Amino acid sequence: MKTYSSHPKACLEYAEPHIDELLKHSIRTQLESLLKSKLTTEQRQQVLQKSFIDTMTLVLSNTQVEHLQLVNAFESMYDHAVQSMALAQLSQEQLTRQYVSTSGLIMSPHNCKHTIKDVYRIQGYARGIDQAIESKLKHSSSITILYPACGPFAPLLLPLLSYYKESTKFTSKQVNVILVDVHPGAILSLQQLVKDLQLDDYVLRIEEADATQYHPTESIDILVLEAMQHGFTKEGQLSIAKHLVQFLTIDGWMIPQNVSVKGMMVIGETEFNQQWKDVDYSHSITINKSAQQDRVELGEILSINKSTLLNMQELELQDGVKVIPANQITLPSDIQDMNKRIFAIYMHINTFADESVGQYDSGITHPRPDMTFYIDVKPRDIEHTHFVANSGDTVQFYYQLTGLPGFISAKV
Ligand SMILES: C[S@@+](CC[C@H](N)C(=O)[O-])C[C@H]1O[C@@H](n2cnc3c(N)ncnc32)[C@H](O)[C@@H]1O
Numbered sequence: 001m002k003t004y005s006s007h008p009k010a011c012l013e014y015a016e017p018h019i020d021e022l023l024k025h026s027i028r029t030q031l032e033s034l035l036k037s038k039l040t041t042e043q044r045q046q047v048l049q050k051s052f053i054d055t056m057t058l059v060l061s062n063t064q065v066e067h068l069q070l071v072n073a074f075e076s077m078y079d080h081a082v083q084s085m086a087l088a089q090l091s092q093e094q095l096t097r098q099y100v101s102t103s104g105l106i107m108s109p110h111n112c113k114h115t116i117k118d119v120y121r122i123q124g125y126a127r128g129i130d131q132a133i134e135s136k137l138k139h140s141s142s143i144t145i146l147y148p149a150c151g152p153f154a155p156l157l158l159p160l161l162s163y164y165k166e167s168t169k170f171t172s173k174q175v176n177v178i179l180v181d182v183h184p185g186a187i188l189s190l191q192q193l194v195k196d197l198q199l200d201d202y203v204l205r206i207e208e209a210d211a212t213q214y215h216p217t218e219s220i221d222i223l224v225l226e227a228m229q230h231g232f233t234k235e236g237q238l239s240i241a242k243h244l245v246q247f248l249t250i251d252g253w254m255i256p257q258n259v260s261v262k263g264m265m266v267i268g269e270t271e272f273n274q275q276w277k278d279v280d281y282s283h284s285i286t287i288n289k290s291a292q293q294d295r296v297e298l299g300e301i302l303s304i305n306k307s308t309l310l311n312m313q314e315l316e317l318q319d320g321v322k323v324i325p326a327n328q329i330t331l332p333s334d335i336q337d338m339n340k341r342i343f344a345i346y347m348h349i350n351t352f353a354d355e356s357v358g359q360y361d362s363g364i365t366h367p368r369p370d371m372t373f374y375i376d377v378k379p380r381d382i383e384h385t386h387f388v389a390n391s392g393d394t395v396q397f398y399y400q401l402t403g404l405p406g407f408i409s410a411k412v
Helices: 017-036 041-060 067-087 092-096 109-117 119-137 158-167 184-197 237-247 268-272 289-294 306-311
Strands: 003-006 099-101 104-106 143-148 175-181 203-208 220-224 248-255 258-266 296-304 322-330 342-352 355-357 368-370 373-375 387-389 394-400 406-411
Touching: 041 067, 041 119, 041 158, 041 184, 067 109, 067 119, 067 184, 092 109, 092 184, 109 119, 109 184, 119 143, 119 158, 119 220, 119 248, 119 342, 119 355, 143 237, 158 175, 158 184, 175 184, 184 203, 220 237, 237 248, 237 296, 237 306, 248 306, 248 342, 258 268, 268 289, 296 306, 296 394, 342 373, 387 406
Parallel strands: 003 203, 143 175, 143 220, 175 203, 220 248, 373 387
Antiparallel strands: 099 104, 258 296, 258 342, 296 322, 322 394, 342 355, 342 368, 394 406
């Protein structure tokens, strides 16, 4: 690795009593993981690297791979990555502290560690990133990739880099990666994992910094970002992307190339229960056609890509809260059972070229019911956070850039 750097952090407050149970569990997981590992360091690194390479070989394959085979490969990658995390010897605070920053939720490494098992999210991203890198390297001898909010395992890039190293598809002279995360525990874990994977040559820097403030010194060819939760809520994807997009070269790419956030009115039982009764796992390819037809699509609420990010205008409200105006939607007026439906927000993530993470492929693209938005019906105990509209009304959506990012709506 070329260098590590770390910015001084504000004093952190930890140790809330409610995390006690969580703590016992995580310490046990760490200990078990160490016990399992009776291997020498060299042997442990070899099996770790192999699990990453094997998984990417499956992910990048152009022939269909069985769901179970993928799940097992990702599970193995997770098991070995957790051993590295255990060896990083995070303190309880570094492992479990989770808090809300001004731009969104900062998840603890303990909770983030599972994202390396999110099969179809990583598949959609890794296949897209691979094509983007290949495409860029046709026209230049080396590229710089920035991956902010990468978490303790940087799972959208480290497995790919392991694969490149083994296959010699792209060398460390061609691909330079900057990993950024604000959580000290994620940084320690990343340092250990990069060392264990022997990827130091590909990793230019690991930086401990808030991605909404971070200024890279180099211009960036590819910005890889995934700090989203379902319904495009909670985490700071938009604030991070909006800030970092300015460091992309003119022809630089943001991955995902586009996130389309849409709204729909559904019968909850059909959408979230009945349609999954006869399938083994939920995925965009196992969606039930008649459940799809039963939806009332409201249309796109927001589209996030390089061009919309560069043109986004912030509105500052009286109390200093910043919002981004999103789309206006006119509610359909010919739906008989509108008052029985619930509002849900879902995303389609186009990572690069034809690669994507579709609805239900991952927890992040799972439609999110919003029980504060009503059409043609008033909740019995109406609260000030509830929004009530009628069929035919036009609704203006906004996205609030606060510690709890998400959509708010207003009648036009
Ligand atoms: C869900 S985890 C990792 C997600 C990761 N991108 C992936 O693909 O699996 C979220 C991580 O984002 C980091 N994060 C969230 N907001 C951040 C910010 N504003 N700046 C830097 N890191 C941030 C958290 O510290 C946490 O480690």
